[in-house]
Amino acid sequence: MRTRPPPGQSPEPLEADIARILLHRDQIDRRVRALAADIAAVYSRDDIGLTLVPILSGAIIFLADLIRCLPLRMKIALVQISTYPGARTTPGDPQTVLALSGDVGGRHVLLVDDILDSGRTLRRVQALIRERRPRSLRTAVLLRKPARAPADVPVEFVGFDVEDQFVVGYGLDYNDLYRNYPHVGVLHPELMP
Ligand code: IMP
Numbered sequence: 001m002r003t004r005p006p007p008g009q010s011p012e013p014l015e016a017d018i019a020r021i022l023l024h025r026d027q028i029d030r031r032v033r034a035l036a037a038d039i040a041a042v043y044s045r046d047d048i049g050l051t052l053v054p055i056l057s058g059a060i061i062f063l064a065d066l067i068r069c070l071p072l073r074m075k076i077a078l079v080q081i082s083t084y085p086g087a088r089t090t091p092g093d094p095q096t097v098l099a100l101s102g103d104v105g106g107r108h109v110l111l112v113d114d115i116l117d118s119g120r121t122l123r124r125v126q127a128l129i130r131e132r133r134p135r136s137l138r139t140a141v142l143l144r145k146p147a148r149a150p151a152d153v154p155v156e157f158v159g160f161d162v163e164d165q166f167v168v169g170y171g172l173d174y175n176d177l178y179r180n181y182p183h184v185g186v187l188h189p190e191l192m193p
Pocket residue numbers: 055058083084091094113114115116117118119120121122165166167168172173174
């Protein structure tokens with residue numbers, strides 16, 4: 001097996017670290033547009049007061065693409081949670097890095113995250129939002145690992161179900177890298193000890 005410099009230290013382009021593309025950017029783009037249509041249909045029936053809550057940092061790319069397909073008035077409130085501190089691919093306890101900012105009490109809240117894996121992150125943030133008494137709470141994720149997703153974490157909008165393996169790109173990171181990789185892919189295994 002070819003040895004590779006650790007992530008972030010390779011002179012090769014970013015793509016050289018990716019073993020396999022799981023979802024191409026064009027496929028993601030089409031699915032995000034379809035999701036946005038589903039979401040717009042639900043909220044156009046409500047008399048709005050919508051706040052989107054992306055979970056930083058993984059949700060940034062999904063959020064940016066999704067909201068530009070949503071012709072709705074909305075506010076955005078941020079929360080930052082860290083589940084995989086540093087070079088880990090097994091989850092630790094979700095840590096709140098940045099407390100929830102912005103208006104959610106009495107509003108329709110759509111929580112946005114990159115991926116539903118064990119569900120610990122979303123369980124925690126959903127509880128946090130419910131404490132603020134929103135008018136409604138729904139959740140959208142780009143990816144879900146159905147093998148692991150728990151029954152007690154409701155998610156109304158799902159982009160893709162994916163295999164239970166660690167993925168990067170389109171906002172998802174390994175050791176805070178690869179978020180800007182435009183597709184969703186799997187790293188070469190020797191880069192993830
Ligand atoms: P959960 O709490 O186990 O559901 O994990 C959710 C969070 O962990 C997500 O918001 C992601 O940021 C991160 N995560 C889970 N699986 C992956 C993965 O395959 N690649 C990158 N990040 C992941």
